[in-house]
């Protein structure tokens with residue numbers, strides 16, 4: 001499969017409501033969108049890095065530069081029999097797992113389309129729909145209760161609340177009191193340290209499915225120490241960017257659950273290894289999200305069809321975040337199940353009429 005050309009776009013999508021996590025508030029989603037071409041086929045992927053290094057270190061500007069000056073020149077005009085060949089070519093570059101993921105994911109979509117197969121089949125997944133939950137940003141207690149109520153009524157299978165110091169015990173206590181039976185989790189996005197162990201241990205009484213990434217984004221060791229002080233399982237997100245990260249976390253009991261984001265983990269080759277390693281340790285995984293557009297969401301949904309994705313993912317309805325998506329299809333959950341887009345590759349196509357209205361940068365590349 002020869003890569004004949006590429007297009008690198010920057011897209012800006014306004015959010016219906018601002019999304020607040022411990023590290024800050026997102027008002028709009030700005031992301032790179034990559035298209036790889038081969039003959040008449042197009043493979044799509046988006047990057048999950050933010051304009052500022054507020055979730056992990058990668059940035060949109062850095063990813064664009066690396067993609068434009070290093071990755072694309074390495075792959076344009078070349079032929080690859082399968083995604084592993086492309087993965088091996090990018091692997092020696094240090095870090096930058098989000099930028100690498102974008103390139104590899106676009107190639108997987110292209111490759112699946114060249115074989116006329118849905119992406120899930122090539123990943124080893126199966127099924128027509130996956131379980132989903134929602135992630136609720138930080139907001140006042142009253143408003144949180146309202147939003148939990150709406151989403152529980154809609155059938156979402158798990159509610160994740162964002163927490164930060166000063167906005168933790170009280171909100172979890174209030175939601176648990178109102179909704180005693182739901183699957184409830186908390187995500188701190190690295191807002192705490194080991195000095196907060198006793199406060200985090202007080203969350204044990206609320207029967208959370210897990211606490212996501214309480215400690216530093218680049219830490220594994222201290223999460224292992226913290227896990228020995230808690231009953232609630234810890235789930236790692238930011239800390240897991242490679243199979244090696246996953247192995248270390250699993251071996252040191254720093255993660256009893258893993259949130260896999262293909263866009264954070266360097267792509268599918270790495271994500272499949274993380275999935276299998278976790279299974280070998282009897283650790284369940286689930287598919288996270290980065291407020292992606294329909295392109296990134298479709299990728300996430302295909303990945304979620306693998307067997308060890310035992311817990312509901314964050315791939316909730318696109319209409320919760322965006323007035324209008326950049327794809328022609330609608331990615332909407334029904335009773336807590338998100339349908340897997342049908343057709344070859346990721347199964348969704350760009351809305352070419354809308355795309356120019358939300359494009360803030362565009363470059364084309366030929367061999």
Ligand code: OSB
Pocket residue numbers: 021055135187189237288289290291292314315316
């Ligand atoms: O930690 O999972 C996270 C959004 C932006 C940055 C980090 C995270 C999130 C979410 C949103 O939780 C999940 C979604 O895409 O719906």
Ligand code: MG
Pocket residue numbers: 187189212213237238259288
């Ligand atoms: Mg998270």
